[in-house]
Amino acid sequence: MDLGHTPGLGAPCLKCKEKCAGFELHFWRKICRNCKCGQEDHDILLSNDEDQKVGRLFEHTEYTNIITKLKSEGMPLFKYNVMAMTDPCTAKNTLFNTGSYEWAPPVQKQELASNYMPMEKLSLSGSWATQYLKKQLSKQLPAHDQDPSKCHELSPNEVREMEQFIKKYKDEALGVGAMKYVSEVNDQGDEVQNPARVRNTTSALSSKDKSTEPKKTQYSCYTCKQPMKEGDTAIYAERAGYNKLWHPSCFICCTCGELLVHMIYFWKNGKLYCGRHYCDSEKPRCAGCDELIFSKEYTQAENQNWHLKHFSCFDCDKILAGKIYVMVNDKAVCKPCYMKNHAVKCQECQSVIDPELQRVTINNFSWHASAECFLCSCCKKCLFGQKFMPVNGLVFCSMECKKMMS
Numbered sequence: 001m002d003l004g005h006t007p008g009l010g011a012p013c014l015k016c017k018e019k020c021a022g023f024e025l026h027f028w029r030k031i032c033r034n035c036k037c038g039q040e041d042h043d044i045l046l047s048n049d050e051d052q053k054v055g056r057l058f059e060h061t062e063y064t065n066i067i068t069k070l071k072s073e074g075m076p077l078f079k080y081n082v083m084a085m086t087d088p089c090t091a092k093n094t095l096f097n098t099g100s101y102e103w104a105p106p107v108q109k110q111e112l113a114s115n116y117m118p119m120e121k122l123s124l125s126g127s128w129a130t131q132y133l134k135k136q137l138s139k140q141l142p143a144h145d146q147d148p149s150k151c152h153e154l155s156p157n158e159v160r161e162m163e164q165f166i167k168k169y170k171d172e173a174l175g176v177g178a179m180k181y182v183s184e185v186n187d188q189g190d191e192v193q194n195p196a197r198v199r200n201t202t203s204a205l206s207s208k209d210k211s212t213e214p215k216k217t218q219y220s221c222y223t224c225k226q227p228m229k230e231g232d233t234a235i236y237a238e239r240a241g242y243n244k245l246w247h248p249s250c251f252i253c254c255t256c257g258e259l260l261v262h263m264i265y266f267w268k269n270g271k272l273y274c275g276r277h278y279c280d281s282e283k284p285r286c287a288g289c290d291e292l293i294f295s296k297e298y299t300q301a302e303n304q305n306w307h308l309k310h311f312s313c314f315d316c317d318k319i320l321a322g323k324i325y326v327m328v329n330d331k332a333v334c335k336p337c338y339m340k341n342h343a344v345k346c347q348e349c350q351s352v353i354d355p356e357l358q359r360v361t362i363n364n365f366s367w368h369a370s371a372e373c374f375l376c377s378c379c380k381k382c383l384f385g386q387k388f389m390p391v392n393g394l395v396f397c398s399m400e401c402k403k404m405m406s
Contacts, residue, residue: 029288057174137261137262140275141274141275145291146166146275148162158295165294173239173268173273175238176262176264176265177260179235179236179248180233180234181231182231182245221245222246223252228247233247251265251272252272253274254271260274268281279292286305286310287306288306288310288311289307302327311332312332313333314332314337320332326342326355338355344359346359347365347366348368348372348374353366357369362390362395365393371384374395375395376395377396378405379397
């Protein structure tokens with residue numbers, strides 16, 4: 001797929017509106033050429049992007065028919081219109097919290113949805129939650145983790161390996177959480193096994209009648225271990241088995257701690273993952289293009305993995321192998337770009353400070369670490385090994401010098 005820049009979309013960055021003229025996609029970094037922010041920061045996702053992404057994720061899985069059925073029955077799923085809920089406190093069809101929700105759990109009983117919807121991060125559309133959900137979808141379920149055509153310059157062998165990897169996680173790890181009342185799990189027939197429980201282990205009672213009383217079932221959340229009672233709203237994950245259940249707010253990725261967007265999870269070694277961090281646990285990810293690495297050869301630098309061609313300057317894209325580079329805000333920058341765009345100036349000589357030279361930095365002010373530059377701002381005495389007083393970008397050897405400059 002051609003991932004060349006996409007001009008003319010007219011979507012200024014929500015993070016840096018003043019310096020971004022509009023979104024223009026970098027040809028492999030998946031960021032804006034103009035402001036270096038991500039695509040999700042420009043609010044250019046089309047209305048059906050979420051449906052397409054989630055639909056593609058569940059192609060050729062057991063969930064395909066489930067999703068089709070839910071949509072055909074008009075239940076809230078991925079992108080919704082006004083969602084009306086009946087007030088459970090009255091017998092009347094009173095509408096409350098109505099509006100266009102960005103997302104609602106795919107459940108038949110609206111009481112379950114209403115129990116889940118008031119959560120702070122799943123609010124009405126038009127609020128900050130709109131951007132939150134779009135960012136989380138992009139972060140947790142990157143399109144380039146699901147579709148080789150969304151990746152940059154994969155070889156035929158890499159495409160085949162990626163397709164096998166996608167099939168493997170769809171067969172072994174991918175799932176959608178099911179929201180139910182705790183008391184409902186025994187009413188699902190063969191679909192559900194015994195619910196999570198810890199039997200009451202108190203000593204046997206002496207009374208014959210009491211000894212025949214059924215032992216009370218106790219439930220606990222798999223994440224926080226706090227007790228849950230019958231009638232509570234819970235989420236079950238089929239991959240994990242129905243002997244485990246979660247509070248809705250505890251159905252989170254074990255790596256990033258974020259709510260699993262659309263309740264889509266990946267199950268591995270007794271843990272829930274979002275799509276991104278499941279893939280990270282299986283394959284190295286390039287810090288430059290954000291894609292999984294399927295090539296046999298790649299490089300490691302700054303505790304990160306990189307495609308060989310992608311360990312390059314963040315400013316000019318020149319490959320950094322064998323070159324001097326400087327880390328700026330966790331991004332590798334070549335020395336010429338650093339000197340041009342990022343180097344700090346010496347307070348004394350006003351020249352930019354070479355990154356290979358030592359410098360003295362005090363309260364965001366810098367000096368060459370030399371006898372020619374680190375001087376008292378009044379008498380020009382060298383301050384190396386001496387006591388000094390920093391004041392708003394100036395340094396003084398004594399109170400007298402400070403008073404003379406005030």
